Amino acid sequence: MESVLKQYFGFSSFRPYQKEIIEQILDGRDCMVVMATGNGKSLCYQLPPLITKKTAVVVSPLVSLMQDQVMALKQRGIKAEHLSSAQTDSSALSNAENGEFDIIYMTPEKASLLPTSFWSTLLEVGICLLAVDEAHCISEWGHDFRVEYKQLDKLRNVLLGVPVIGLTATATEKVRLDIIDSLSMRDPHISIGSFDRQNLFYGVKSFNHGLAFVNKLVEEICKYVESASSSIVYCTTVKDVEQVSNSLLKAGVKVGMYHGQMSNKAREESHRSFIRDEFYVMVATIAFGMGIDKPDIRYVIHYGCPKSLESYYQESGRCGRDGVASFCWLYFTRSDFGKAEFYCREAKSRDQREAIVKSFAAAQQYCMLSTCRRKYLLQYFGQNSADECGNCDNCTTSRKENDMSREVFLLMGCIQSCRGSWGLNMPVDVLRGSRAKKILDAQFDKLPFHGFGKEMTANWWKSLGNQLISNGYLIEKIDDVYRTLRVSPRGLQFLSSCTPDYQPPLYLRMTLEVIG
Numbered sequence: 165m166e167s168v169l170k171q172y173f174g175f176s177s178f179r180p181y182q183k184e185i186i187e188q189i190l191d192g193r194d195c196m197v198v199m200a201t202g203n204g205k206s207l208c209y210q211l212p213p214l215i216t217k218k219t220a221v222v223v224s225p226l227v228s229l230m231q232d233q234v235m236a237l238k239q240r241g242i243k244a245e246h247l248s249s250a251q252t253d254s255s256a257l258s259n260a261e262n263g264e265f266d267i268i269y270m271t272p273e274k275a276s277l278l279p280t281s282f283w284s285t286l287l288e289v290g291i292c293l294l295a296v297d298e299a300h301c302i303s304e305w306g307h308d309f310r311v312e313y314k315q316l317d318k319l320r321n322v323l324l325g326v327p328v329i330g331l332t333a334t335a336t337e338k339v340r341l342d343i344i345d346s347l348s349m350r351d352p353h354i355s356i357g358s359f360d361r362q363n364l365f366y367g368v369k370s371f372n373h374g375l376a377f378v379n380k381l382v383e384e385i386c387k388y389v390e391s392a393s394s395s396i397v398y399c400t401t402v403k404d405v406e407q408v409s410n411s412l413l414k415a416g417v418k419v420g421m422y423h424g425q426m427s428n429k430a431r432e433e434s435h436r437s438f439i440r441d442e443f444y445v446m447v448a449t450i451a452f453g454m455g456i457d458k459p460d461i462r463y464v465i466h467y468g469c470p471k472s473l474e475s476y477y478q479e480s481g482r483c484g485r486d487g488v489a490s491f492c493w494l495y496f497t498r499s500d501f502g503k504a505e506f507y508c509r510e511a512k513s514r515d516q517r518e519a520i521v522k523s524f525a526a527a528q529q530y531c532m533l534s535t536c537r538r539k540y541l542l543q544y545f546g547q548n549s550a551d552e553c554g555n556c557d558n559c560t561t562s563r564k565e566n567d568m569s570r571e572v573f574l575l576m577g578c579i580q581s582c583r584g585s586w587g588l589n590m591p592v593d594v595l596r597g598s599r600a601k602k603i604l605d606a607q608f609d610k611l612p613f614h615g616f617g618k619e620m621t622a623n624w625w626k627s628l629g630n631q632l633i634s635n636g637y638l639i640e641k642i643d644d645v646y647r648t649l650r651v652s653p654r655g656l657q658f659l660s661s662c663t664p665d666y667q668p669p670l671y672l673r674m675t676l677e678v679i680g
């Protein structure tokens with residue numbers, strides 16, 4: 165194995181997990197490979213054909229990625245080919261059938277269009293594995309479900325005895341099990357690498373929405389461009405892509421665009437120019453996705469809160485594949501948090517709707533975090549890390565801890581005294597002394613907390629509320645898309661003891677005692 169690795173790839177040793185995975189494949193065992201981007205998953209399916217002299221079939225969703233890989237493999241003297249779905253060239257097909265190629269790539273559509281006779285011939289001639297790259301696309305629980313992937317299961321019955329390898333960079337346990345199930349894997353060997361991308365810095369900034377937001381963003385991006393670093397700016401809508409790239413153009417920055425409303429040709433050209441460093445900043449929707457094999461991307465900037473941490477991890481993971489220190493910045497505005505409805509359009513069932521709302525809530529938590537962001541991300545993917553990372557904004561900026569006992573008391577006390585099911589808006593409006601109809605109707609203008617927090621803006625209070633949620637003082641319950649809050653036992657303890665720094669007026673304390 166080592167000599168083949170050296171001969172074709174020039175590497176003198178395997179990276180963690182590669183060898184054990186390849187050994188399992190050679191043994192004919194199905195494998196589920198979950199490893200962070202850039203850890204060398206591709207090698208796991210590229211090496212076995214060179215050892216066994218049988219063909220490897222690789223299913224991958226993105227044509228441009230396959231073309232790049234084929235080109236790179238050919239340069240190493242490996243016989244690789246891409247069977248496109250449009251391809252009419254029957255010689256490529258019969259060459260493939262005759263086992264002429266070490267590796268053939270195809271999209272899932274192509275795989276399901278090929279006749280059974282193709283597969284049975286290939287089976288006779290020799291096929292060493294079926295690799296399903298970006299395997300999370302098969303799961304409806306994943307963040308990038310593609311219906312064509314569902315067809316792949318059928319190949320299983322044709323390719324009897326051929327090991328199936330599922331590969332992905334993101335998978336929560338649920339998605340992982342779904343992949344195993346959907347590909348009918350039998351007792352697969354499971355390798356889960358670390359999710360920690362140590363060279364990536366994680367940071368978040370919040371802004372008020374509107375033009376000022378874009379201007380601020382543009383100002384910061386200009387700094388990155390000065391250092392000639394490749395960056396991707398992810399926007400949530402095509403409109404934002406256009407607005408941000410126009411503003412950058414006005415500021416004299418050469419940018420490229422990529423979104424689903426552009427023609428295939430325009431998208432491919434844009435991708436290619438980016439790879440060739442013809443411009444440094446790509447402004448895109450998440451349609452600019454898988455298979456961006458550019459190793460030296462230094463900044464991945466999210467303009468707007470992403471829809472889930474799975475997609476955030478995947479998108480930000482395109483940064484720094486070469487291992488050099490790189491930066492993942494997320495810019496959000498509170499109005500992003502109202503987008504759950506928008507994402508729920510994709511849901512086909514109540515369960516899915518709940519899953520979407522939950523994933524989105526975790527992304528919001530990430531935005532509001534005041535503790536180590538890496539630790540939170542890793543924990544989300546089921547990997548516990550003991551310490552603060554020292555390479556995220558919360559770890560590196562020593563915040564001057566303002567004493568906010570008074571404000572914390574007011575907000576939690578107000579939530580406690582607005583009995584019933586409310587989100588953050590109602591208690592914040594009460595604190596700010598609103599006389600809106602909903603407040604008068606509920607007689608909340610008579611609460612002792614009414615008007616006690618006028619000096620702070622509603623956004624300020626909401627941001628405090630979110631921090632209290634992420635620190636466990638408040639508990640947020642999400643039912644469908646509605647969110648309700650209550651004070652946690654930890655919060656109650658705070659309210660009853662109050663801190664030595666802040667002794668609230670006696671009547672406020674008494675109100676709370678009455679409420680209990």
Ligand code: ADP
Nearest residue numbers: 175177178179199200201202203204205206207
């Ligand atoms: P992934 O598919 O997991 O994102 P890739 O397969 O694209 O990662 O590999 C990332 C980089 O690591 C590539 O440039 C690849 O050539 C390199 N690489 C893979 N395996 C090894 C190895 N054993 N030794 C050195 N470099 C490797």
Ligand code: ZN
Nearest residue numbers: 536553556559
């Ligand atoms: Zn950290």
